[in-house]
Amino acid sequence: MPKKLIKQNARERILDVSEKLFANGSFASVSVRSVTATAGVNLSAVNYYFGSKQGLFQAVYIRRATQMNHERLHMLHETEQKARDEGREVTLRELISALLTPPIFWLCDVRPGFSVYIRFLARAYLEEASDMDHVLRQEVDVFDRFVPFFQQVKPDLGVEDIYWRIHFTMGVMHHTISHLHRISLLSHKACKIDTAAQTRDRLVEFCCDGF
Amino acid sequence: MPKKLIKQNARERILDVSEKLFANGSFASVSVRSVTATAGVNLSAVNYYFGSKQGLFQAVYIRRATQMNHERLHMLHETEQKARDEGREVTLRELISALLTPPIFWLCDVRPGFSVYIRFLARAYLEEASDMDHVLRQEVDVFDRFVPFFQQVKPDLGVEDIYWRIHFTMGVMHHTISHLHRISLLSHKACKIDTAAQTRDRLVEFCCDGF
DNA sequence: AACTGTTTAAAACATACGTTTAGAATGATG
DNA sequence: CATCATTCTAAACGTATGTTTTAAACAGTT
Numbered sequence: 001m002p003k004k005l006i007k008q009n010a011r012e013r014i015l016d017v018s019e020k021l022f023a024n025g026s027f028a029s030v031s032v033r034s035v036t037a038t039a040g041v042n043l044s045a046v047n048y049y050f051g052s053k054q055g056l057f058q059a060v061y062i063r064r065a066t067q068m069n070h071e072r073l074h075m076l077h078e079t080e081q082k083a084r085d086e087g088r089e090v091t092l093r094e095l096i097s098a099l100l101t102p103p104i105f106w107l108c109d110v111r112p113g114f115s116v117y118i119r120f121l122a123r124a125y126l127e128e129a130s131d132m133d134h135v136l137r138q139e140v141d142v143f144d145r146f147v148p149f150f151q152q153v154k155p156d157l158g159v160e161d162i163y164w165r166i167h168f169t170m171g172v173m174h175h176t177i178s179h180l181h182r183i184s185l186l187s188h189k190a191c192k193i194d195t196a197a198q199t200r201d202r203l204v205e206f207c208c209d210g211f
Numbered sequence: 212m213p214k215k216l217i218k219q220n221a222r223e224r225i226l227d228v229s230e231k232l233f234a235n236g237s238f239a240s241v242s243v244r245s246v247t248a249t250a251g252v253n254l255s256a257v258n259y260y261f262g263s264k265q266g267l268f269q270a271v272y273i274r275r276a277t278q279m280n281h282e283r284l285h286m287l288h289e290t291e292q293k294a295r296d297e298g299r300e301v302t303l304r305e306l307i308s309a310l311l312t313p314p315i316f317w318l319c320d321v322r323p324g325f326s327v328y329i330r331f332l333a334r335a336y337l338e339e340a341s342d343m344d345h346v347l348r349q350e351v352d353v354f355d356r357f358v359p360f361f362q363q364v365k366p367d368l369g370v371e372d373i374y375w376r377i378h379f380t381m382g383v384m385h386h387t388i389s390h391l392h393r394i395s396l397l398s399h400k401a402c403k404i405d406t407a408a409q410t411r412d413r414l415v416e417f418c419c420d421g422f
Numbered sequence: 423a424a425c426t427g428t429t430t431a432a433a434a435c436a437t438a439c440g441t442t443t444a445g446a447a448t449g450a451t452g
Numbered sequence: 453c454a455t456c457a458t459t460c461t462a463a464a465c466g467t468a469t470g471t472t473t474t475a476a477a478c479a480g481t482t
Binding site: 024025026027028029123125126127128136140143159160163164165166167168170171172173174175176178179182183185186187188190191202203205206207208209210211 | 235236237238239240334336337338339347351354370371374375376377378379381382383384385386387389390393394396397398399401402413414416417418420421422
Binding site: 031032033043044046047052053 | 469470471472473
């Protein structure tokens, strides 16, 4: 009985462990054996639950992707509502904040896994073996919902420019997430690692002005 | 005689091939066998010339790193000179341009390998297995040369802010380089892939305003 | 208690990996 | 031509890989 509580679901534990390992190393560098070993399950469990290593990787992605993008859209919706209530238009800062806040906050989230997942995501973008174009697809849909608002805020920009700048914005974020520890080395320890909110604010400010 | 010309140096050809393979896949996903096979050399050539797979990876990095950073410093120096001649201070746009132009131009360089190397670099940043902190070290030195100029241009910013924004700037660039093909997917084909100069200008503009 | 579907276990499979070794080919130098 | 270090080749080594297989353990139901 307590055994069940301690061990949790084997499937879930595999996901937790591989999320962490995939966040720190490439797909190829993480072996199924290292996953099952640190998860404390049998080697064949991965193939049993997920069919293959690839299946595991995609399962790790899918588990939290929907929630992530939902939070972004929710934040966009709230922002829109608030602006309407106050009889004004949505600001650029609010838009970019809605794009960046969820991932950045997840990055420093205390809920286990959330922080790791963001780093997993940033790395997954570079994996071509795992059909990551499909992964991007879901984000593309989210961005499409943002585009009209960006056009509204910056009417002088063409759609093309909007997409480029969204692209850039995501770039800063991914890079910041992936190389968060490097800012210390880069600045000769001058920069401490900020809190989530501070990092978010720095990012938003940079991207706002860039936009 | 022509054989020598066709085959070139085996060592060099291994570097060329692995530069390309490492640019498209992670360190672990590229096998020594795939390198030697596509290079048309014997399997043991990698260990003969570079000692190990790791040694090969670092050799790929080192081959062009110095030149890359030298070009940046050279561009900074030219910029400084020009500004002095005209009796004015260096502009922010010039500084960022000196940081970004070399890699972006390499990205679209016709000289074989230069384009690939940039993508190799962007990917190498994520490899922790290959002691990439040492790789970063050389870039850090370059950035340190830029910092005083940034302070001069933006005297209201602290050193900390400067480093963060350099960090962000590099982030946009790396992301743009790594995911250049994705802008088309992201924008539903609205964005064509620009020329090097256009991409550079977009980037510089974004980063300038962000700074 | 017997049956049933699900989960776990241990072992084996076939292949791919990085590296090493021993020797042949090569090419310049005496 | 003989000598020598350098370069290349083929084969093997030992290990690690993802996956499959076969059977045991388990949990819930009748």
